Structures are given as C-alpha cells and as structure tokens.
Amino acid sequence: MKPTLFILAAGMGSRYGGLKQLDGLGPDGETIMDYSVFDALRAGFGKIVFVIRKDFEADFREKVISKYEDKVPVDVVFQSVDKIPAGFVCPADRTKPWGTTQAVLMGAGAIKEPFAVINADDFYGRDSFAVLAADLMRPRIRKGDYSMVGFRVGNTMTENGTVSRGICKTDGDMLTAVEERTDIRYDATRNIVTNNTAGELETLDPSTPVSMNMWGFTPDFFDFAEERFSDFLTKNIDVPKSEFPILPCIEPLVQNGTVTVKVLDTTSRWFGVTYSADRQGVVDKFAELHAAGEYPTPLF
Secondary structure, eight states: OOOOEEEEEOOOOTTTSSSSSGGOOSSSSOHHHHOOOOHHHTTOOOOOEEEEEEHHHHHHHTGGGGGGTTTTTTEEOOTTTTOOOOOOOTTTTTOOOOOHHHHHTTTTOOOOSOOEEETTTTTTOHHHHHHHHHTSOOOOTTEEEEEEEEGGHHHHHHHHSSSEEEEEETTTTTEEEEEEEEEEOOOOSOOOEETTTSEEEEEEEETTTEEEEEEOOOTHHHHHHHHHHHHHHHHTTOTTOOOOHHHHHHHHHHTSSOOOEEEEEEEOEEEEEESSGGGGHHHHHHHHHHHTSSOSSOOO
16 A cells, blocks of 8 residues: 655744745745655655645645646645644634644544655655655554654754754664754854753764654554644643644653654755745755756656
C-alpha cells in the first residue's frame, strides 16, 4: 500500500509575515510545498492530503493544488478552532487554532493508510522522503509502530538567527526523549551551540539528530492523538493561546511504552524561510538545485 503525504499548511508565518506557504521561491514560481510533493511522488507516495484554513481555500487550490491534481489524488481538510473532540465547547473568544496535533486529527476521515506528516514551509530534501517512504511501506504487526526523520542538526541551520529544534535522545535508533531547544545557533567560530536546561552553553555535534516535524504514522495514531488532545483540553481549553504540538502529544506515549518511534537518519539538508532574511538564500538554493539537475524546470 502506498503511503499518503499529509501536509500541514494551515498556519501563518509570524516571524516571516504573510502566507509563506504560497510564496513562489523556485525558478518557475514553485512553492516549498511543490518540492515536497515532487520528492514524495518519486519516493513512492500515492496520495497528498493538505490541511488548510477554509478562508484561503480558493487561493490555495488555484496556486498550489492545480499544479498536480491531475498527477496524483489530492484531498483537502480544514482546521478551525471549533473542531475539537466531543464533550468540549470551544470558548467564544478563541481565535487561534489548537496546534499541530489538532491539525493532524483533521485528516482522520481522509487517511486510511500509513502516512507522513510534514510542515508546508520546510524543504526536507529528496533523501528524507525516500527513507520515510521505505519505512512506511514495511509490514507492521502492532499499533503504535511509528517513525520520524532525524535530521542532522548541522544540516538544519540558518545564518540569520537562532533556530528551535527538538534534540532527539535515542537507544540505538529508537526515540526515548526529545529536548526542545529554542536558541540553537552558530558561535563566532562556527560551532553549533545552545544553552542546556541549566542555562549552560553546550556545543552540539553536527550529526546530532533533531526533529523537524517529519513523522511517519499509521491511522491508529488518530485514536492516540484524540485521547491526548482531550487530556490537553481538559487542562487548557480556557487558555487563549494554548497549543498542543505533535511532540508533547507523542513523547509521553513513547516514555510509557504505548508507542515506539524509530529515528530515521537522512543525508538531506533542511532549509526554510524562518526569517524574512532567509528568503533570498532559499531562492538561490532552489536555483542551484535546478541547475545541478536535481529538479526539472518547471517542476510540474
């Protein structure tokens, strides 16, 4: 069974500004999502599902989906603040969606096969889709058998500020914990450094695996996620800007043995538009990839 690619495209880029998911960065106006779809198709994915906000559906269909809806089955689902588990009532003044766990839950009715979850505004690279597709197509005999692509931190940096990454702790290739760091950066000598939980400066090996929100799930994850999301809402439904990302959803399930997550190594280099100053560098990188023959022009 071919896996599905589930693209989280409902968010706004607060640091970058605007709907960066629709920003044409490739030489023929390609969006970052277009490259993800292209890489996924050549890796063996068989369907694409997007989660977006209803208010930009028309623009999204025109500028993104129209490029390849005749090449692969495409579905769209919608994230909104009121789509929460039964038994909860969304506060009337709530305007902010509930985070990426809620976004993933929007796909429950559309996805019946193993699936990958990615961000719309991150370029993940060809190898990452290849290793994740291969893992998603392996046989499974139990629930909760998941995976994530562990990017080497040295392949995920920006020259224009700090980055936030989840540093993966592993036992062999199995995830045991993730430490969130919000200030990973280059120092004056180009070492990669961050402050640990005690506030002490720590140097990271460039090969340290980090989470870039590239996950491999089977449909049973929807049940786990809804239960965890319900627990979150019980405590946080009246907190106006509370969010429930995928990492805090899944990490307790890993630690109590309910699920396992295999960390897949990749040689791919991540890049994205975290800051507005990143944009030209991303445009240049896409131009280089096309010039090297890695991608055709136009992409679709």
